[in-house]
Amino acid sequence: MPIFIMDKKISILLVFTLVVSFFAWFEITTFADSDKDSVMDSIDNCPLNANLDQFDFDFDKLGDECDTDDDNDGVLDFIDQFDLDQLEWIDFDFDGIGSSGDPDDDNDGIVDIDDSIPVPPSEKLATKYLQDIHICAEMVNSTSHLVCYSQFFGKIVKNEKNSSDALELSIALSKIGAIDDCHFVSHVIGHTAYNETRDVRKSLQGMDGTMCRGGYFHGVLASYFHSINESRVSFPDSYQTICDDLIGSSSYQDCIHGLGHGFVHYFEGDIESSLETCHELSFYQNILCGKGVMMQHTDNMLTKNKMSDDVISNLCNEVQLERNDYVECNRSTGTTLAFFTGHNFEKGKVLCNLIKDADAMNYCVEGLLLEIQDSERYEYAPLTKDIREKFQPQIIEGTKNIDIRSPAIISNFEFIPKIGIISFSIDSPHYVILYIPNEFVSSKMAVTVNGNIPNQLEIKNNVLGEDVAMISFVPNEPGIILITHLTQ
Secondary structure, three states: OOHHHHHHHHHHHHHHHHHHHHHHHHHHHHHOOOOOOOOOOOOOOOOOOOOOOOOOOOOOOOOOOOOOOOOOOOOOOOOOOOOOOOOOOOOOOOOOOOOOOOOOOOOOOOOHHHOOOOOOHHHHHHHHOHHHHHHHHOOOOHHHHHHHHHHHHHHHHHHHOOHHHHHHHHHHHHHOOOOOOHHHHHHHHHHHHHHHHOOHHHHHOOOOOOHHHHHHHHHHHHHHHHHHHHOOOOOOHHHHHOOHHHOOOOOHHHHHHHHHHHHHHHOOOOHHHHHHHHHOOOHHHHHHHHHHHHHHHHHHHHHHOOOOHHHHHOOOOOOOOOHHHHHHHHHHHHHHHHHHOOOOHHHHHHHHOOOOOHHHHHHHHHHHHHHHHHHHHHHHOOOOOOOOOEEOOEOOOOOOOEEEEEOOOEEEEEEEOOOOEEEEEEOOOOOEEEEEEHHHOOOOOEEEEOOEOOEEEEEEOOHHHOOEEEEEEEOOOOEEEEEEOOOO
């Protein structure tokens, strides 16, 4: 066959192929609908995000569904509380009125023109560090998002020298959804605050444990014990009294919990030594401290390693740990996974399900759910100092404490072991829980509030297998509590 005939056939074939390809391309580009919203990609202002309505508030040819700044005011929708109002973006007193139009920005009852400090510290910091917040808010990955904000809040504490203001900002950003939960970043605020003062008591003084569920205290104690370890200083004999200035306040239990975080830092991840040190404390102190140990342990391990089947299944060693500590370790795994998954229950549950032991897996899910519920409770209906539980140990010379938990303030405590009497006063009718060494407890005990038997009275011996009894009740009124016939 002549060559020119072959070339002609090839040319015709190439032309045909190009024509077919062109029409195929034309059809794809002209009639394609990638997001299946019935609007062709060629005219869709958000071709990858379904938006049949095609709303575009700022007329920038990007639909609101895929526009990160709907009102084009320079503030990303992630943190813009008024993302369809170019004149407003922030409302950190959460009264529904943007700062530009709010006559009382901090909602303290004093109009701004007469107020020496008209703007809440959270709003002032958000405005000053808006670009930093933008950078963190745009991060999609939960871990990167959290790390970015952790670094950001550390920067604020160093620059501003005011830990309370940094906490206020973290709470505000949590409320508007810019950060998942402020508890984790409050650890960093506490950590940085201690590094700035190098004085644990000074760092804790005046701080409020209701802010971010006490995470600040956990961070301070962790940093304190970490610095002792780095300085090669011996373990402080005063560790049992570090938190004593806070007894009677709702922050005391946050401080004791923080000891557990600190012990893990001091013993460089050795949880056996950390737990042994917790066990030297009184009954309820040990419980709080142990929770801190497990939270720090699980966080350390999941931060250093990938969240694989092998890693998650081996966070808690049933052979190495006592039963109560093993249970708490698995619950803390769930707690930690909540932070790593943006407090998403379904995502966290998938990771808990990687644990092979069925009981351990269930404890993990339990811890996950409790953390999510606690986070939501503090975000939308935060507990005030008045109604938050206070841990108020009563020091008994020559024996372990009598530990008392109650939102009520305990006063005028008196214990007379020879005749078996405990008496004290409460200032409000909230529940009361006591943990008393078994040696002081008998089967014949009477509990009265102002001479009357209280509601929901319950007495248990050997709580959690320990040599401790629990007495719990709900009084009808404030007044004098009398517990008699304690001794055998």
